[in-house]
Amino acid sequence: MARLFRLLLAWPTLATSLSVYNKAHISEDSRSPDVYDYVVVGGGLTGLVVANRLSENPKRSVVVVENGYIDRSYAVELPYATLGLNTADMWNITSVSDKQLNNATFRVPVGSVVGGGSAVNGMACTRGSRADYDAWEQLGNPGWGWDGLFPYFLKSTNLTPPLPEFVEDFGVTWNDSVWGHNGPVQVGFASVIYPDVKAVRRSWIAQGVPNVTDGASGDPLGLFWLPTSLDSSSGTRSSARAAYYDPISARPNLRLLTGHRVFKILFKNDGLDTTGVLAISHADNSTVRLSANKEVILAAGAVFTPHLLQRSGIGPKDVLEAANVTVKADLPAVGSNFQDHPVAAMAYNISNQSFPNPSSMVLNATFNATSWDEYLQNHTGPYTGGRVTGTGNSLALHPLSRLAANYEAVATNITSQNALDFLPEIYSRNASLLRGFEAQRDILRNIILSNSSSCCETHPALGGGAAMSLQKPLSRGIISLDPANPDGLPLVRYNTLMNPVDAEVLIAMVRYAREHWARPEVAQFSPVENLPGAQYQTDEEILDGLIATGILTPTNAHSSGSCAMMPAELGGCVGPDLLVYGTQKLSIVDASILPLIPGTHLQMTMYAVAEKAADIIKSRA
Secondary structure, X not given: OHHHHHHHHOOOHHHHHOOOOOEEOOOOOOOOOOEEEEEEEOOOHHHHHHHHHHOOOOOOOXXXXXXXXXXOOHHHHOHHHHHOOOHHHEOOOEOOOEHXXXXXXXXXOOEOEOOOHHHHOOOEOOOOOHHHHHHHHHOOOOOOOHHHHHHHHHHOEEEOOOOHHHHHHHOOOOOHHHOOEOOOEEEEOOOOOXXXXXXXXXXXXXXXXXXXXXXXXXXXXXXXXXXXXXXXXXXXXOOHHHHHHHHHOOOOOEEEEOOEEEEEEEEOXXXXXXXXXXXXXXXXXXXXXXXXXXXXXXXXXXXXXHHHHHHOOEEOHHHHHHOOOOOOEEOOOOOOOEEOOOEEEEEEEOOOOOOOOOOHHHHOHHHHHHHXXXXXXXXXXXXXXOHHHHOOOEEEEEOHHHHOOOHHHHHHHHHHOOXXXXXXXXXXXXHHHHHHHHHHHHHHHHHHHHOOOOOEEEOOOOOOEEEEEEOOOOOOEEEEOXXXXXXXXXXXXXOOOOOHHHHHHHHHHHHHHHXXXXXXXXXXXXXXXXXXXXXXXXXXXXXXXXXHOOOEEOOOOOOEOXXXXXXXXXXXXXXXXXXXXXXXXXXXXXXXXXXXXXXXXXXXXXXXXXXXXXXXXXXXX
């Protein structure tokens, strides 16, 4: 990102042209009341959606408390900036060392900015398969399957079709009927496609990957064109802030309190009747008490929601006691079931690329300058791309049967394992957590055998990139208090590859990618494997190579599952009504509730989840 910023700043028009994108620090307004109907903890994607919908009723007051600030800088607004990692708008968290990855530690990507992940992500707009969401319903959540969520997928989005010349020249396809056309989130297609996309896409199709008209249809297994959260009229990112907060920020019954970290949930007397929260200001360390007449709504994300619950006395008893936190509710589900999509970032050295290509923006100053002028004048061109153009404006999702001939044996292995051999120790002490995982793995086994959801995502990438992500991990991580510093940052344990089936699938992914780059359709690029390197051939060598070269990471910034929506007898934290078990007036609306991570990027899913959550909460009013 630093290289990108230096490149951008080289153009003299940048500072003045984007001066409107300044970072605003909104401090606490002491004139505002501290009693509200709803207190929303977290001004990220789901928090802003829920706050918008609840404040539609002028008789209901809502406050949103956000650790970060509003950022309108080009690091957020400019799609091309997604090529880097905007760490300035993220929490500075490092994971606990990962035993299976040579005890390496990793940055935990969590947004700390108004808009949350929607302001710092790669802008991909995808959905999982019907089976991904139906699995949630099968785990005891009526109304949370594909049919129950689909209306909210539509409600949240407004699709702008691709440019006609891309339809004609590249055969870009989409399906209007699976997208909304009046929703707040603008979804569009980058107005740049580099010519080598044609050869790369041909190679995937020749390898047996079907061409899918639209990856948002509920049946995305194949190769599809990738829309992004792009406002095509302005050429800027359509974040939750831009979509759900900016248009209604003047509502008198809505308050956004930035620069404050919520550090405790408050309850009436010694019970679990939620009354509000305590937050601390980053500006002067002052404390503010925010009371909720109706509900406290947690939208702090899959890392910080369980952490806040534990700090407030709700979580696994042994974790709380080790941190000297008074136990209000022994709820082992809080912090368990943590999931993400591990990524293996293979790379090839290639040559003979057509002009232009993604590297042209960095290596060709004339092309960059022309592109910048086009962006300023028309809001089009390469600056509307970024990460999406590096992936060939496409994604490919694969069932395991496409990658591994022994997929049936892998599925059988999932359910024949002794689950406790490959789970965190807390599962051995809690029968409900174990039952919940066993229910999940039965579903995962059926998904693999029925080819109904993605087990692997690959990027039909240009420039030699061959990143892949594991979509159906069996390993489970843990979020917990730091017993040595419970007021500090949470301990994040990914436990990547704790379950050996995950490693088996990753190895199959590497072999599949190698098959692709050996195909005649991409021979013109003379690809040579750079990472991990062709010297790694056996299964053991491939896994060792992924780890030794550092290209296997535990996260695709899709943290989820750590306060699972499942029945209490299956180790759940909330039910389909989103209320935390054993409490009153305390709900969760973020990705921590997802019982099984879907085989997709999470942004579009979380907009739908938040829209549905808002309706559920309204129904209690």
